[in-house]
Amino acid sequence: MMSMIMASFLSAALLLLVPGILTEKGYGKKNIELTIVNSISNAPNETYSADIVFRGILLGAMRRLQQTNADFKFTYTEDLNYGPFLESVNGVAGDNAEHTYWELLVQIGKNGSVIRPDVGIGCYIPEPNDCIILNFTKW
Ligand code: B12
DSSP states (O other), rough: OHHHHHHHHHHHHHHHHHHHHHTTTOOOOOEEEEEETTTTOOOOEEEEEEEETTTTTHHHHHHHHHHOOOTOOOEEETTTTEEEEEEEEETEEEEEEETOOOOOEEEETOOOOEEEESSSSTTOOOOOOOOOEEEEEEE
């Protein structure tokens, strides 16, 4: 008898919890914006929309965008200590001799301030509505 009461109590608790877990902070895909800026050639900016999963890394969103949109291509190298280093975007590559590189910037929300994350594309976790800016520039 006691175990039957316990079992029905547990299943009732589960029924209450499961929808909560599934909807926790946006289960499923959200959207971020990705803007490509070339501060050296001043070529026109390009903007893409990319899917991001809950707490997913920027690199994941960039890979999915590359798979689904033929206009967006990027390459990266693997750094022993810090992971993926963004090397080129749409055929434009950073160059050590010319001191050029792709800088990662993020505009927080629409019309928000622009920050320069202290991690790269493999560690940065965008929030929905963030606008990721890949800025080709000099160091
Ligand atoms: C110089 C430097 C750069 C230069 C490197 C150019 C060059 N060829 O010298 C430039 C300006 C390109 C750079 C860029 C970035 N950097 Co930097 N950089 C440094 C710094 C000050 C020194 C690195 C160094 O010369 N070490 C000595 C040499 C002998 O060792 P090395 O292993 O060969 O160094 C290489 C790596 O460090 C690599 N590298 C440099 N930065 C980054 C960042 C990432 C994410 C990766 C994968 C590799 C990498 O480039 C170096 C030269 O090849 C360090 C801080 C420090 N004091 O260590 C930060 C540091 C490594 N960078 C950092 C960051 C965050 C970035 C950026 C993501 C910043 C941004 N928001 O755009 C970008 C990378 C964007 C991309 N394209 O992926 C962080 C990494 C932290 C982390 N856990 O991810 C550090 C630790 C500084 C910090 N904020 O704390 N960086």
